[in-house]
Amino acid sequence: MSADLNDAPVTVAIDARVAPEACQSMAEVRQGVDALDRALVTLLAERQRYMDAAARIKPDRSVVHDDARIEDVVSKVLAAAGPAGLSPAIAEPVWRLLIDRCIAHEFETFDRTRT
Numbered sequence: 001m002s003a004d005l006n007d008a009p010v011t012v013a014i015d016a017r018v019a020p021e022a023c024q025s026m027a028e029v030r031q032g033v034d035a036l037d038r039a040l041v042t043l044l045a046e047r048q049r050y051m052d053a054a055a056r057i058k059p060d061r062s063v064v065h066d067d068a069r070i071e072d073v074v075s076k077v078l079a080a081a082g083p084a085g086l087s088p089a090i091a092e093p094v095w096r097l098l099i100d101r102c103i104a105h106e107f108e109t110f111d112r113t114r115t
């Protein structure tokens with residue numbers, strides 16, 4: 001049986017926090033930010049593992065950097081950002097930098113394991 005999401009070791013638990021709209025102090029705000037950052041780290045670590053998979057699966061080093069796919073990813077993120085209430089002024093640069101760093105990771109993995 002092939003590995004699927006049910007086998008993934010990642011569980012994203014978000015620690016106790018006060019909802020942003022209910023915060024009355026900066027301590028509550030920062031507790032919420034820190035809790036969400038820990039959850040984001042967990043999700044980004046799993047995203048990074050997909051780069052390892054891509055480096056294993058892609059047929060050639062020349063397709064690690066894929067401009068058409070980058071634009072596809074960014075447009076899907078922006079389409080999701082609107083309904084979620086995430087500003088595109090945050091989402092677009094964050095994801096472009098994330099993808100840039102993921103490509104660097106994918107190249108490092110490819111070169112370490114395939115060349």
Ligand SMILES: O=C(O)C(=O)C[C@]1(C(=O)O)C=C[C@@H](O)C=C1
Nearest residue numbers: 054064065066069070073099102
């Ligand atoms: O979709 C891919 O081909 C990936 O390897 C993922 C990813 C990304 O970070 O989203 C990384 C490298 C590619 O240039 C495009 C997108």
